[in-house]
Amino acid sequence: MPTSEAPSAASRPVPAWEELVTSALLGTDRRPPPGTRGAAAAGALLDAAARQALRRRAGLRPGPAAALPERAPDDPRPPLPEAARRRLDRLLAGRAAPAPPGGRRGTAPDLAELLPQWLAMADERGYKAPPASLPALLDAARARTDLRPRALALAGPRGLWLARLNPEWRFALRGGGAGGSLPDPGDAEAVRELWEEGLFAERVALLGAVRAKDPAAGRELLAAGWAGERAEDRLMFLDSLRAGLSAADEEFLEAALADRSRNVRATAAELLSALPGSALAARMAARAVTCVGLDRTLFVPTVVVEAPHECDEEMRRDGVVAVPPAGRGERSWWLGQLVEAAPLSCWPARFGGRTPEEVVALPVADDWRAELHAAWCRAAVRQRDAGWSRALLGDPSTPPATGPGTSSLGERAQLLTMLAAEERARWVAAFVAAHGLSEAFQLLGVCAVPWAEPLGDAVIDALDAARDAGGYPWSFSGVMGLAERCLSPAAARRLESLAALPEPEDTSPGAGAYWSEAFQRLVATLDLRARMRAELD
Amino acid sequence: MGVRRTAEQVLALAPDEASRRAGSGLGTARSWSGAGTDGGAVWGRCEGDGPMPYRTVVDTTGPACSCTCPSRKSPCEHALGLLLLWAADEAAVPAADGPPDWAADRLPALRAGAAGAARRAEGGAPADPEAARRRAERRAARVTAGAEELERRLADLVRGGLAAAGQRGYGPWEETAARMVDAQAPGLAGRARELGAIPGSGPGWPVRLLEECALTHLLDRAWLAGDRLPAGLAATVRTRVGLPSVPGGTAGRDRWLVLAQYDTGDGRLTTRRIWLHGTDSGRTALLLSFGAGGRAPALALPVGAVVAGELTPHAGAGQLRAEPGEPLVPVGGPAGPPPGGPVGAALDAYGRALREDPWLDSWPVTLGRVVPARAEYGWQLADADGREALPLTGADRARPGLWRLLALSGGAPVTVFGECGHRGFTPLAAWSPDLPAETVPLL
Secondary structure, X not given: OOOOOOOOOOOOOOOOHHHHHHHXXXXXXXXXXXXXXXXXXXXXXXXXXXXXXXXXHHOOOOEEOOOOOXXXXXXXXXXXXXHHHHHHHHHHHHHHOXXXXXHOOOOOOOHHHHHHHHHHXXXXXXXXXXXXXXXXXXXXXXXXXXHHHHHHHHHHHXXXXXXXXXXXXXXXXXXXXXXXXOOOOOOHHHHHHHHXXXXXXXXXXXXXXXXXXXXXHHHHHHXXXXXXXXXXXXXXXXXXXXXXXXXXXXXXXXXXXXXXXXXHHHHHHHHHHOOOOOHHHHHHHHHHHXXXXXXXXXXXXXXXXXXXXXXXXXXXXXXXXOXXXXXXXXXXXXXXXXXXHOOOOHHXXXXXXXXXXXXXXXXXXXXXXXXXXXXXXXXXXXXXXXXXXXXXXXXXXXXXXXXXXXXXXXXXXXXXXXXXXXXXXXXXXXXXXHHOOXXXXXXXXXXXXXXXXXXXXXXXXXXXXXXXXXXXXXXXXXHHHHHHHHXXXXXXXXXXXXXXOOOOOOOOOOXXXXXXXXXXXXXXXXXXXXXXXXXXX | OOOOOOHHHHHOOOOOHHHHHHHHHOOOHHHEEEEEEOOOEEEEEEOOOOOOOEEEEEEOOOOEEEEOOOOOOOOOHHHHXXXXXXXXXXXXXXXXXXXXXXXXXXXXHHHHHHHHHHHHHOOOOOOOHHHHHHHHHHHHHHHHHHHHHHHHHHHXXXXXXXXXXXXXXXXXXXXXXXXXXXXXXXXXXXXXXHXXXXXXXXXXXXXXXXXXXXXXXXXXXXXXXXXXXXXHHHHHHHHHHOOOOOXXXXXXXXXXXEEEEEEEEOOOEEEEEEEEEEOOOOOEEEEEEEEEOOOOOOOOOOOOOEEEEEEEEEOOOOOOEEEEOOOOEEOOOOOOOOOOEOHHHHHHHHHHHHHHOOOOOEEEEEEEEEEEEEEOOEEEEEEOOOOEEEEEOXXXXXXXXXXXXXXXXXXXXXXXEEEEEOOEEEEEEEEOOOOXXXXXXXX
């Protein structure tokens, strides 16, 4: 509004912002701002708008605060040492980085493969993750499920607090990751409440937790409402009895042999047969020994096999599957199941007091050897029997195809896990020394990390021999990768000399450079692992 | 005198992830022979795939490097590897009285190059003052013609109405921007391009378009007013229009905490911004560095480091930009965050800064005792007393930083440095009360 004073440019009232926006939207030709006309209107509008825009910006005020978030629970664990903190950031950044072009690995260590080891070491030492690294840690755990348990343990309560804010990290709140919300297994009332009202995943996690602390309490929890559970839930719950399985579980399992669901019955039978003292094991032993015996009338005592002629009702109730998979004869199928489920302790008596080694060494009549030994291998793994595993593995220097037990490397690896770590390493070392690396990958994979000295030496010798024989390093990339992760850092000194060795004249053209590169990467990775460990201590 | 950097500081120099990887692989003693240092330079021979080893020499005060390898990246993987080796293992790079001849030959050029690079980026120092004056006059006349044309374009737009302009789309503005480039006024060209993008920028665009048109009009008018402006504002206007800005103030020496470093730009030009906080003077300074054609900008400083050196501020009212007179050298020693205030004070600071430079989009501020909280519209930073809050800007590139900020806070108050403006607050660095000496970068 004009005042009685003469209006000057500075004191002329500036039109309200909304008026200016309306004029500008419609155009000053149609809607000139108040007090202006014609061609000058555009300039006047822009002048006024500039003043108003600046006023709006200079006069900005904060808005009201939203409800502040709940604070993350305190984490009493010690923080990582400075160097380890930086190492974690590097490992996490290396994980996200793209692979180098061309797929050639160069001499730089593969950081993504070292992350699991680093996480395990940090968790063992009871550190908490640095808060600023949590997003990258959760991203890594999201991308790789094998990292999740360790990564979430390191992330701790603040990691879970953060995961609740970002839908991409919802995985952290499921299953084991929800550990924070499970009641204390000792709190009977809270356990009972969650067991009766919880979601399936929560109940599985709860049962696992209770079973780990008190196997009997876990079984009782399960028995209480057993008949009311759905068949697929019963199967999952029954499976969780595997942990802490003992003779005390026999009664419950024996009852489950009469379950409505075939899968539940089969699982119950399998668990019972892992208990060599159970009634089911005794029934299976009685059936098995009638099928397998010793013929002493021959010049060399020989095992003879008479496979079952039928799979009766009783056998089926004890978990024997009557119908074989396509391509297998039903009698040998039944025999395999009987021998697998019979306690191994029944055989020495059956074979005149022979030791497992002696039993395994007996000739077997009529081509039954492979079938019988394979079933014994499965039994040794199921019953966690070191003596029979040792016998079935045989002498490591015997070629796999002619040895006892099984020629399958996967099954041999399983047998190896039944042996103590030191014996396992010695056996694999002798195997590598005799047969080289081409069949050793799975066997090496079950050895304890870091590899014991004889095993490490055997692998290094074999790699050296492979180079001298004119091979290319990528033919051994699987073993090389394992060696990078599993060799003891102390082996680096031996490798240094290999990495520097002049190229032998008879290697394949150009292979020398690749070998040298591969050995350099191996040494660099071992160096890095040694540093990683030192940084954490 | 150069100072040994940590491995992280070296890796921060890498132009890209591939170099970082390759450099890491070369940071071992067995990759190198004849390595040494005299404090100001590091040198060594790196065994490559070829018959001849690459010869690498790094001036550590720059850092500037020279290498016989064919890589066009700077620093190349060999220079990175050599610096990493020096960082990890002092014994592998023994001290020497002076570089060997092959390295000594290359050092002078290297040092001259490092010092001259910054000046060249700004257009070079004039050799002939008279010719330079005539060139400047010719350029000013072209800018004036450009500003007048842009004024006509804005007047036409407002006369016909923004609604109609919104329907015509981006094309006419792209053409106007090209004409401003011809007029040698890149600042005006940038504004024209932004004006063209606003109608597609979502709800409320007419208000934003009017604001930006009005401020562009203000800039045109200010340029055309020329001599009548106070000297400080005139220098600001020249910079905003796009004429080269020159260091002109009084140089100040300090120990600077590196608060943030981030790059923006298109494929043709990368602009790197580095925010520094003077731990003695309390001043805030902005270093700019440019990289053309996909190359990394020459200047790189690790966030959280403390560097010492002299900075000369650029001319112009309210300008924070400064130029290092000599390479900044890391001096180590952790430093706490700049003193922070409540969110209201941050907006006050932005408002005050607009008086000096009305075209500012944001202003660097430090917020003390703030908590990230989720509001209906998105995330905000709230004062710990839970009364007032600033919205966070929604730039996608800030997302990982937002999660880091949340993780650091855990719901408790933190100190946050960032840019506060009319679009909201962009967090760039944060400190938790548990570890005040640890600067956590958020970009």
